[in-house]
Amino acid sequence: MTRIKAAVCTEFGAPLTIEELELRAPQTGELEVTLEAVAICHSDISYADGAWGGDLPAVYGHEAAGRVSALGAGVTGLKVGDRVVVTLIRACGQCPSCSEGKPTICDTPNAADAVLRRPDGEPVVQAMNCGAFAERVVVDQSQVVVLPEAIPAEAVSLLACGVITGVGAVVNAAALKAGQDVVVIGAGGVGLNAIQGARIAGARRIVAVDMTEDKLAIAREFGATDGVLATEVEPWRVAQGILGKGADAVIVTVGAIPAYDSAPRYLGYGGKVIMVGMPHSGAMSTYEPVVLAAMSTGMVGSKMGDVVIRRDIPWMADLYAQGRLKLDELISGRWSLEQINEAIADTKTGGAKRNVILFPGT
Numbered sequence: 001m002t003r004i005k006a007a008v009c010t011e012f013g014a015p016l017t018i019e020e021l022e023l024r025a026p027q028t029g030e031l032e033v034t035l036e037a038v039a040i041c042h043s044d045i046s047y048a049d050g051a052w053g054g055d056l057p058a059v060y061g062h063e064a065a066g067r068v069s070a071l072g073a074g075v076t077g078l079k080v081g082d083r084v085v086v087t088l089i090r091a092c093g094q095c096p097s098c099s100e101g102k103p104t105i106c107d108t109p110n111a112a113d114a115v116l117r118r119p120d121g122e123p124v125v126q127a128m129n130c131g132a133f134a135e136r137v138v139v140d141q142s143q144v145v146v147l148p149e150a151i152p153a154e155a156v157s158l159l160a161c162g163v164i165t166g167v168g169a170v171v172n173a174a175a176l177k178a179g180q181d182v183v184v185i186g187a188g189g190v191g192l193n194a195i196q197g198a199r200i201a202g203a204r205r206i207v208a209v210d211m212t213e214d215k216l217a218i219a220r221e222f223g224a225t226d227g228v229l230a231t232e233v234e235p236w237r238v239a240q241g242i243l244g245k246g247a248d249a250v251i252v253t254v255g256a257i258p259a260y261d262s263a264p265r266y267l268g269y270g271g272k273v274i275m276v277g278m279p280h281s282g283a284m285s286t287y288e289p290v291v292l293a294a295m296s297t298g299m300v301g302s303k304m305g306d307v308v309i310r311r312d313i314p315w316m317a318d319l320y321a322q323g324r325l326k327l328d329e330l331i332s333g334r335w336s337l338e339q340i341n342e343a344i345a346d347t348k349t350g351g352a353k354r355n356v357i358l359f360p361g362t
Helices: 042-048 153-158 162-173 189-201 213-221 235-243 257-266 289-295 309-321 337-348
Strands: 002-008 017-023 030-039 063-071 083-086 123-126 136-140 144-146 181-185 205-210 226-229 247-252 267-275 298-301 331-335 354-358
Touching: 002 337, 017 136, 017 337, 030 083, 030 153, 042 337, 063 136, 063 153, 083 153, 144 309, 153 331, 153 354, 162 189, 162 247, 162 267, 162 309, 181 189, 181 257, 189 205, 189 213, 189 247, 205 213, 205 235, 213 226, 226 235, 235 247, 235 257, 247 257, 257 267, 267 289, 331 337, 337 354
Parallel strands: 181 205, 181 247, 205 226, 247 267, 267 298, 331 354
Antiparallel strands: 002 017, 030 063, 030 136, 030 354, 063 083, 083 144
């Protein structure tokens, strides 16, 4: 067992507490990563607020980067000292979903022993297969990708979730073609990356929809050609006026029910809504199915951008190296683990793109 510091959720909606926990050694097919950086995703905050239930105590955090510090038996293609991005995508490689190239929806349960325990032996949930609000993690080898030394750790961490989710929603889930039109609802961390994905894919027009002019201005910096305030009486009509028609794809990156209710209204014939943002459990949306049927439109869920991490993350890292994918510009603030509650509070204001926790030595 290795003793580490971690930010532990002991009560939904309450501040996280810094505790010393025991981290077990990696087992067969696993590795230990000493973290350099972990970004704060809205999903972490929603889980810690109890939006989707779950067991406590738990350690959240799933957008991480660090160096391999120990290897379990049977691990291949990795060595101690490698710089890696750590994702929550744990894939068995053998179930029907994995066999069809969809590792983000692997349906094989995680049967590994408890990774984290308090000193008295009480198990602590390693949330989202990561538990990365901590100094070290033990994860399955399928969850990591080796990345070049030249990329800063804080930028590497963003490739674990927000970037691949946003870019992948456009490139993989929407399968956007050059010259098509996109509406992105929500210009937060994931939304900005969906905008980048649309720009990289060659969209003709990229319309960002958000609540404030400040957020729309940031969206333009990341590639949006136009912006529409969600506070308009019928913002979809404004967007269609800009495009001259309905959109080919609407990417919903926020977990807000009004956004989901209105999303199909932005579509043109044959278009589809890509459902990325996650509302709280029990929240319900409504739409008029006859319109979708008559216009041959649809709504498709996208988990983690439908990515294959060893295919898509190196590609995105190379785009960053070329200056075609913004990562540094996504970082709003840098914090220590002891400041995590302040960083979460700052993220909740809605003004932050991504706050990152940096560990000593980074």
